[in-house]
Amino acid sequence: xxxxxxxxxxxxxxxxxxxxxxxxxxxGARVATAVNGDFVPVSRRAALTLDEGARVEILxxxxxx
Numbered sequence: 249x250x251x252x253x254x255x256x257x258x259x260x261x262x263x264x265x266x267x268x269x270x271x272x273x274x275x276g277a278r279v280a281t282a283v284n285g286d287f288v289p290v291s292r293r294a295a296l297t298l299d300e301g302a303r304v305e306i307l308x309x310x311x312x313x
Contacts, residue, residue, distance in 0.1 A: 251302045266293040268304065280307045 250259055253272065262268045265281060265288055281288045282305040288296055298304070 249298070249300050251298060251300070251304055253304045254306060255303075260298075263297055264294055265296040265298060265304070268298060269293065269306070272306070274306060278309060280309070281305065282307075 249261075249263075250257060251268075252258070253260075253268075260268055260271060262271050265283060269275060269277075269279070269281070281293065283296060283298065284303050
């Protein structure tokens with residue numbers, strides 16, 4: 249299925265947000281996620297099914313001061 253990940257087109261083989269994170273190598277990473285502009289907490293990632301054309305944002309926390 250084709251989706252956008254951080255505004256880049258991707259062909260992926262997974263159907264859930266949690267599986268997508270694993271497929272892209274973010275499995276154990278602490279990241280924030282949004283799908284189609286809506287924040288998705290960690291507790292909902294396994295149940296959130298991605299549709300063709302979904303817009304996924306994956307953001308790593310930034311440190312600094």
